[in-house]
Amino acid sequence: MERETISVTVNGRAYERAVEPRRLLSDFLREDLRLTGTHVGCEHGVCGSCTVMMDGVTARSCLTFAVMADGAEIETIEGLGSVEAMHPVQQAFWEKHGLQCGFCTPGMLMTAVELLKANPDPSVDDIRDAISGNLCRCTGYQTIVESIQYAAKLMREDGP
Amino acid sequence: MYPFTYHRPASLDDAKARLSASEDGRPLAGGMSLLPTMRFRLTSCADLVDLNGIEALAGIERGDGHVRIGAMTRHAAVVESPEVGEAIPALAALAGSIGDVQVRNRGTIGGSICFADPAADYPAGLLGLGATVNTDRRAIAADDFFTGLYETALEDGEIVVSVDFPVPARAGWAKFGNQASRFAVVAVMVSLSGGSVRLAVTGARSHVFRVPEMEQALAGDFSAEAMDGIAVSSEGLNEDLHADKDYRAHLIGVMAKRAVRDALAQ
């Protein structure tokens, strides 16, 4: 099958690659760009672990063809922060034990970032609604909700 | 997934040309339903025509007595639209009840109605509000649009351009969603316009349908109590691991009342 050449900006860096049209954005990120921070759980739009930002809003990268991201700006967990300089959401998940195995975490963090951009002081219900598309098999969600509340507090105090 | 050739037209005319040139072409909207079915190899096509590059297909406009929503308008845009929120708040509520935030960011009204999932929300919105579907070649009333399980009145290569929703005097939305997927187990859209009532149910049969007995009762007295004693038969209703047909029949009564209360509260 003929390959399509696409240009995608990921975490501020421009990439140009030839991909098969059926290449999923999730596989493109993980295998072509070797950005393995984005996780793939169910590969059919149920678990949310593959959530990335596409042009500023969350999207499931397993339900997006890489060719659909031609010209788009993608942000993944790798762009959020580093071990030395964590994003407040990462800091909060670390301090409040918002993860156990960590499989759901990249998607949870991207979803939390989107929520906190729109709603700096979310209620528990707002948080549970926002992460309803992200499954976690470890934490029981309690510590994730607490982490996002704490992240909101950190961000309100320090600015984004 | 089976391979396909990808097309990204920038205009509706270009999209039409590419679809009609293909033996086995299919339009791609948000991809929220099409991609999983392609992944499972339940469907495939030789040519996938991506409508995401056609700007003219997205947008919301308040017209004379109606709201027009472009086919490629994302659910999130309907939720946030001041025009929809002011004219038909029940439609904004419907859009906000679809899936989760990641789905609402990508999924489109055109994609939802063309896929015609038996548990999708928008079909009830269209039928309950008496909407009209505008395609590249004609206008189709919602009553004629949904024809069966994943079936619509669309012809081969026909592309939905927009949907016109008449602004009702009142409308209400009530949904009993599956906790995990948030697909409707049963959901109801009811509307009142100039003394006539439309009440549409999704999730309960192969495709969306109206309930004439309830509509007649509500036309005389638009209150939840007006439907007391009206039982919907469970014959022909869907059964799956989430709900059997008797439970769904019961839910239709409950959701219809909640939808009327929602309409009265607005």
Ligand code: FES
């Ligand atoms: S891997 Fe994309 S939703 Fe599960």
Ligand code: FES
């Ligand atoms: S921490 Fe293991 S799945 Fe969420």
